[in-house]
Amino acid sequence: MKVLIYGAGQLARMMYLAGSPLGIEVHAVDVGSEKIVNPVTKQISDISLSHAIDHADAISVEFEHVPEHLLEQAALSGKLYPGIEAILTGADRVREKRLLERLAIPNCAHQIVDEVSQLEGAVELLGDKLILKASRDGYDGYGQWRLNERSNLPALAQSLTDLDLKKVPLVVEKMQSFEREVSLVGMRSRSGEIRFYPLAENLHHQGQLHVSVAPAPQLNESLTDQAESIFRKLAEALDYVGVLAVEFFQVGDQLLVNEIAPRVHNSGHWTQQGADTCQFENHLRAVCGLPLGDTRPRGIAAMVNIIGFDAFGLDMLAIPGCHLHWYGKVVRPKRKMGHFNLSGTGYSELGEAMRQLGGYLPAAFFPHLESEALRLKGVS
Template identity: 65%
Template sequence: MRVVVYGAGQLAQMMYLAGSPLGIEVQAVDVNSDSVVHPVSKSTLDTTLAQAIEDADALTVEFEHVPERLLEEAAKTNKLMPNIDSILVGADRVREKKLLESMQVANCEHKIVTDLSQLDDCVKQLGSKLILKASRDGYDGYGQWRLTDEAELPALKRSLQGLDLVTVPLVVEKMVAFDRELSLIGVRNADGDVRTYPLAENLHHQGQLHVSVAPATNVDDALQAQAHDIFVKLADGMDYVGVLAVELFQVGNKLLVNELAPRVHNSGHWSQSGAVTSQFENHLRAVCGLPLGDTSAIGPSAMVNIIGCSSFSRDLLSIDGSHLHWYGKSVREKRKMGHINVTTNNYESLGEKLMALSNYLPLEYFPKLVGEATRLKG
């Protein structure tokens, strides 16, 4: 079987590595040049994009910002999974909010802004503590602004004056006093079979995910069931095929959807060593029409992102249960260079292993690690 992935980054690479034992060949598309490349070496393959599409059993994406012309061509083949509408929802926050509202899925109270003059009404209706998000091309904290006091509004308007809000509107959200950030990774196949992974707890710094712990601590059956029900409603409603990530805010016993990612997701990387079947393998199973794999956790796991640095000791592999995943990129500020998965059999041990991990890393690049290790150790 052959799967063509639009996008040639680390997610395509990890899909390739997951597909190889199943006999699934994964090719990647460099969407900047329309060339077909090897997902690991990035070398150009001796095939055209048109030929690769024709030879593929399934087409999929590793990120939602694939040029729409490519998605439209892929959709015509009836091989694109998830479907084009689901991918476009992930690429546009306005579409995302409309989807959540149409399905009556709880999310953050918000307004859509196409003119800066509308911000005054946003403050009146939502309050003076707001998060403003560009509806397109914003990720990892980019394309976001905050208002914490109404007195800051004139300065905020001035800083936004150069934006074309008719073309790219703002989604203005009421700032939620959430207890923590969680995410649910789930998978659905074309027959409507669904599997969801345990909820993961996510720790962010400057808008970027730094550490995920799964299963999240202090999650009862009711909270996990609530997350599962949200996933099923969304995945069935979109006729979704593949892995879908649902980012959530926990407020008391209630979950609010923050964002959707129609693809394998950073907060699911722990599943590579911490679940019976990884998110990457399950995505390929879904799009290839194979039975879905067990999503149960093997034990408590943590995923630690390596961001903006390459100077750390590979001796971290001396920690039992640790696994390094390196993406082979050139170093750049705020760039995800790789990640470390750590898996063990209880949370106290996980905290101890994360503390041991801190001895091999330049901690200025890992601001959430020691605090989370301390919390888990108890």
Template identity: 40%
Template sequence: MRVGILGGGQLAQMIAQAGANLDMSFKFISPDPKACAAPYGEHICADYQDEQAYQQMLEWADVFTYEFESIPKSVVESLEKKLALLPSSKALNVAGDRLKEKRTFNGLGIPTANFAPVDSLESLQSAVEQIGLPAILKTRSEGYDGKGQAVLRDVSQLEAAWQSVGQVPCILESMVNFSREVSIIAARSKQGEIVYYPLTENHHREGILRLSLPLQNDPYQQQAEKLAKALLDELDYVGVIAVELFQVGESLVANEFAPRVHNSGHWTIEGAHTSQFENHLRAICGLPLGKTDAINSCAMVNIIGKLPREEDVAAIEGARFHDYSKDEKPGRKIGHITITSEGLSGEAFNANLKCILQLVGEDPELR
């Protein structure tokens, strides 16, 4: 099977790595000459609107997928008319616009924070009167890892916040008083079969995911699966999806969804019977979906900005080092470390996880 991927970053890299055992080959379109996925297939270094590059892909590929949401809408819709592109442009269009996303959730009966559209400083003032403070101003498109956002706690901050997000279409969301952040990752096949991974508890700092902990037999697993299923069926979705949720009291409130493999699912490479990356390929290529059970206790720690020494990671029992081959840069995800509990006591697993957190510059008590 020949898979064309829009994007050449670490998610494309890990998709291609998973495809090696499925006898698949890959081509990537990315304008980045240092695309870290390039060693795992053929890299077409071109802009995402380059028609000649897409013609090369169309003549070669059996199916298209993508690793991020900000692909030009016109490109996606044009490709979809000529070759299977999965997940579909419908899912991409909803996920790429926070206002559409929130309205889709609410239309399915999935609770969210209170929200209002913002298109000007005047409409921001009106939205604050409607939503109240504190609240978060977010750009409707783009923006991730805390970018394109401003926290508002006082009306005196409105003008500066509007300037800081670039005076582009936004959404104002009420602050959610949550007890924890979780995500549910699922894969849906072309036939509508759905498999779910264990609910994952996520810990952020400065808007960037730092630690993910899959939780076996979590009491909110079924509630999360029900919300994800409603969205998957509504979008007639094919591939892997991640739905980010807040736990508020005894209910789950939707934050956003990603129509792709997701950072909070990186633990599945070593920690699940079938990784999210392999199941994404299985879904879009029409293969049977793999088992999603966690093999044992597991955790994933992101490496932000600066890589630790590989030998220091190797010295921690149960740890696996994933280097994305990206240049070091403050605030940039350049790798991750997973740790599994195979052969370890619970006490030893927790101690080793603390060592990993400390190694990458995080608070060892982050959990």
């Protein structure tokens, strides 16, 4: 079987590696050049995009910000999974908010702003602690602004005057207090079968995910039921096929949707060693019409992102349950270079592995390792 992935980054690479044992041949599309490339070697193929579409058994994406004309071309083939509506919704916060409202899914109080002059009204309605998000092309903390007090509103408004808010509106959200962020990675098959990995707890630094732990500590049945119910509503409304990630803020006993990602997701990387079938294989199974794999965790697992840093050896691989996934990129600030997966039979064992990993790595680039190791060692 052949699967064509729009986007040629690390997620396409990991799908390629997951597909090889199944005999699934994964090719990627560089969406800038529209060339077909090998997701691992980056070698450019001499076949055309139209030929690749014709000969693919399924087409999917590794990220949602694919040029719309390419998505429309792929959708015409009848092989695009998930569908174009789901991908466009994940790429546009306004579409996403409207979907959540239509389905009565709890999310942060917000206003859509397409003129700077509307910010005053947003403050009146939502308060003077706000986060402003570009509705498109924002990720890892980019395309976001914060208002911490009303007196800063004129300066903030001035900084936004050069933006075309009619073309790319802002989603202005009330800055929500929450206990933690959790995410649910699940998948839906072509036949409508749905499976879930356990909720993961996510720790961020400067707008980027640094650590995910799964299953999240202190989970209860109510939180799991809420998350899975919301996933089902979204997946069925979008007639979704493939892996879908839903990020939540936990506020007391309630989950509020922060955002959705119509693809394999960074907070699901732990599944490569921590679950019977990883998210990359399950995505390929779903889009190819194959049976979904077992999502049960093998123990307790964590993913630790490597961001903007490559100056380390490999001695940490002596840590039991430690695995490195390296993406082969040139280092740049804030660039995801790879990740470590750690695993243990319990939280204390995982915390000890995390403590040991922190001994090999600088805290400036891995700011959560020490504190998270201590926390996990205290979880029963």
